[in-house]
Amino acid sequence: MKKRTVALCGIAALAASALAPTATAGPGPRVAAVTWKKCGTKEYPTLQCASLRVPLDHARVRGPEITLALSRVPHTAKTSQGPLLVNPGGPGGSGLTLAGFVAAGLPKAVAAQYDVIGFDPRGVGKSKPALDCVPGHFKPVRPQSVPRTEAVERANLKRAEGFARACGKKYAALLPYLDTVSAVRDMDAIRAALGAKQLNYLGYSYGTYLGAVYAKSYPDRVRRFALDSVVDPTGVWYEDNLRQDVAFNERHRAFLAWVAKHDAAYKLGKDPAKVERQWYAMREALAKKPAGKKVGAGELEDTFLPGGYYDGYWPFLADAFSAYVKEKDPAPLVEAYDTFAAIDAEGDNGYSVYSAVQCRDARWPRDWRRWRADQARTHEKAPFSTWNNAWYNAPCAFWPTRMLTPPDVTNLTLPPVLLFQATDDAATPYQGGATMHRLLRGSSLVVEQGGGNHGVTLSGNACLDKHLATYLASGKVPRGSGDVDAVCKKQPDPKPLGSKAATPRAPRSKGAVLHGMLGFRA
Numbered sequence: 001m002k003k004r005t006v007a008l009c010g011i012a013a014l015a016a017s018a019l020a021p022t023a024t025a026g027p028g029p030r031v032a033a034v035t036w037k038k039c040g041t042k043e044y045p046t047l048q049c050a051s052l053r054v055p056l057d058h059a060r061v062r063g064p065e066i067t068l069a070l071s072r073v074p075h076t077a078k079t080s081q082g083p084l085l086v087n088p089g090g091p092g093g094s095g096l097t098l099a100g101f102v103a104a105g106l107p108k109a110v111a112a113q114y115d116v117i118g119f120d121p122r123g124v125g126k127s128k129p130a131l132d133c134v135p136g137h138f139k140p141v142r143p144q145s146v147p148r149t150e151a152v153e154r155a156n157l158k159r160a161e162g163f164a165r166a167c168g169k170k171y172a173a174l175l176p177y178l179d180t181v182s183a184v185r186d187m188d189a190i191r192a193a194l195g196a197k198q199l200n201y202l203g204y205s206y207g208t209y210l211g212a213v214y215a216k217s218y219p220d221r222v223r224r225f226a227l228d229s230v231v232d233p234t235g236v237w238y239e240d241n242l243r244q245d246v247a248f249n250e251r252h253r254a255f256l257a258w259v260a261k262h263d264a265a266y267k268l269g270k271d272p273a274k275v276e277r278q279w280y281a282m283r284e285a286l287a288k289k290p291a292g293k294k295v296g297a298g299e300l301e302d303t304f305l306p307g308g309y310y311d312g313y314w315p316f317l318a319d320a321f322s323a324y325v326k327e328k329d330p331a332p333l334v335e336a337y338d339t340f341a342a343i344d345a346e347g348d349n350g351y352s353v354y355s356a357v358q359c360r361d362a363r364w365p366r367d368w369r370r371w372r373a374d375q376a377r378t379h380e381k382a383p384f385s386t387w388n389n390a391w392y393n394a395p396c397a398f399w400p401t402r403m404l405t406p407p408d409v410t411n412l413t414l415p416p417v418l419l420f421q422a423t424d425d426a427a428t429p430y431q432g433g434a435t436m437h438r439l440l441r442g443s444s445l446v447v448e449q450g451g452g453n454h455g456v457t458l459s460g461n462a463c464l465d466k467h468l469a470t471y472l473a474s475g476k477v478p479r480g481s482g483d484v485d486a487v488c489k490k491q492p493d494p495k496p497l498g499s500k501a502a503t504p505r506a507p508r509s510k511g512a513v514l515h516g517m518l519g520f521r522a
Contacts, residue, residue, distance in 0.1 A: 034193045036072060044100025048072045052193050054122075056177050058185040068186055069126035071096040071118040073103035073111070082196045082223065084114040084472070085187060087121075088518045089205025089229075089455075091180070092353035094125040094346070098517050102202060105458035105465075105510065110473045114200065119190060121183050123353040129174065131352035133167035138343040138351070144287045144297035145387040146379070157368070160394035164359075167352065168400030175401045178356040184214045191221060198223035200472070204455045204518055205229050205428060208419075209236065212409040212436060219413045224475055226468055228420040229454050232432035233439065236406045237358045237393075238365065242378055243429055245389055249382035251308040251426035251452050258311075258493060259318050265496035266322040278325050280383070291330035295337045301388040302341035303333070308385075308426040309454040310515040313340060315497045350519060359399035362406045368397060410439045416477045417443040420464060422451030422490070434483065444477035444485040451490035455518045459511035463488035 039049035049071050056064045075081075086098050099118030103111045120127040137159075147153035168175065187210070191199045200223050203211040208227035215222045232240055256279060257272040268275045287297035295303065303320075307313045320336040323329040343351070365371055371390065379386040417440050421433030437445040446467050448456050457468045467486060470476055478486035 034070065036074075039071070041097075041100070044073065044097070044104065046073050046103075047097075047100045048074065049096070052190060054186050054189045056174070058182065058189075066122055067128040068122065068190070069096060069120040069128075070190065071099045073099055073116040075113055075115050077109075077112040079113065080115065081113045081472075082115070082198065082200055083117045083191065083194050084200040084202060085117045085119070085190065086201075087119075087203045087207035087210055089203070089207045090124075090350060090354055090519060091121065091183075091206050091210075091357035092124055092350035093206075093517070093519050094120050094350075096120055096126065101513065101517060102458065105514075106472065107469050110469050114472070115194070117190065117194070119186075121353070122186055123174070123178050123349075123356060125346070125349065129171075130349055131167070131171060131174070131178075131356060132345065132348050133170060133352040133355070134163050135345070135348055137163060137348060138302075140294045140299050140337075141290045141296040142298045145301060145385075145391055146297070146383075147387065153372075156391045156394070160391060161398045163355070164395040164398035164400060167356065167395070171356075172400075175356055175360065178353065179360040179404060180210060180213050180357060181217070181404070181407070183210060183357070184217050187214050188218055188221065197221070200224045202226045202457075202468075203228070206231060208428070208432075208436065209233055209409075212411075212440070213407055215411055215414055215417070215440070216407055216409045219411060222414050222417075224415070224472060225417045226420070226457070226471060227417065227436065228457050229425055229428045230419055230421055230433040230436045231428050232435050233406070233409045234435055235432075236362045237396075238362070240432075241389055241393055242374060243431070244427060245378050245386040246382045247424075247426040247429040248305070248308045248389075249384045249386070251424065252304065252384040254424070254452060255304075255307050255311070255314055255317070258314055259321065262318070262496050265498075266318050267326055268322055279321065282321070282324055291324065291337075292334040295330070295333055298388060298391075299337055299341060300333075301385050303337045305385055305388070306340045306515070308452075309518070310511060311453060311494055312509060312511050312515075314494050316340075319497060355393075355395045355399075358393070359396035359403070360401050361404055363403045364393075364396040364399070366397060371397060409436075412441045414440060414442060416475065418467065418471045418477050419443055419445045420448070420457055420468070421445065422448040422453055422456050424450065424452035425454050425456075426452065427454040437483070444479065445483070446478060446486045446488065447484050448488050448490050453491075453511065453515075455514055459514045460509065461488060461491055 034050045036048040036050045040047045052068045053065045055061050056066050086102050087095050088098050095118040099116045103116040123131045143152050143155040198221050201211050209231040211225050211227050256275045259266050260270050260272040260275045263270045283297045283300050286300050290296040307317050320332040323332040375390045419433055419437055423430050437443050457464050
């Protein structure tokens, strides 16, 4: 997930001279008034919107400013527990609609006690300025991911280096201030603008790391923090991505085993190994002849990657897989790509911010030979998406800003933090939750046993949701005697389309709506 451009000496010098943020709380944020206006939608009619100006560089509070877009579902109870800030992860995910989703998903009596606050982090969505380094960067058909020839590798390297160069040229003054610690400063500015002494917080995916860094910076301002699908803070970000590759491969194999289990519907064989061979044969065929002149090998990986985040997509992906292999019909595969993988302007923005934050946040190898060796070794055991993920992050090898050292999020002084983790989560593997649990003293870990989805609260598991609601209502967390404090059963696997059991996992189910907001790529 990284890449970097060497020829930007002037920009690199600018970045190096910029004052780098640290995990130590700096000057307090300037308090600005927030004026809320109605911006309700059909789904979330009580939603309100506002904007907040914050320093570009929080070490220079009188310097240039940027604008953050905010959203709110106001509390309706007589007594408020304060703001509940929510973040969908990414980095690069928009949180404006998530406020409405969370307020609607919590029990009414709990949601009524909070002002649920969403925000677009700096560079994202309706915040200004918003990044878009290379519009149409993912326009199909891209070079295939697996570099079987030097020409394929050079083509992918050219794309990655070009993206980093374009981003540096277009946003030279902004890139040194796009990082997790700067986003944490923004969160505290939001807290101050809301007039709150402390924050409540619900973060998914990358949002768990954002929350942990906030807690490290401002431990006395933490009230109730819930972290769902937890990033391993010790591997930020290069090592985390290599671990993610292995986990996604296992999750993809779980999908293929599910297809084999439902051979009556898909007719691809009852042996998972046979189904797997057919999937990789499909990838090879598409590398030579893209479906609909749109879905090549890389786009196929993009299309099936969401199935590693959320198994509610499996029936749709399996239908497309079967149609291509058994009926020689590429149309469902093209439709699946358009539904799950095609990147629009919002996606271009999200990827630009993702790259800017991750490439700035931590140290990435600058020597491509290191990348090549690590990806080749990982690909041997995880061929599904290792190289796809490598090219996604490869701009970090060429990124034009100085790289920071991630803060140690170890924290001994917090009130109880509540962690949620599925055992088979691919995007943030289980070890991340276990590690964060160890680093945040007094935290509680709730595990979805056997679950493989990413983002597990407010997506249909009543057991997990009960723990979240209890925590937000009273601050009470479960306490166990071992490494795990509570265990919830996973949700049932989906059923093939056409069966009655498939209806609850349809594209507009709670889980699908949430995962649409979380996006794909942690």
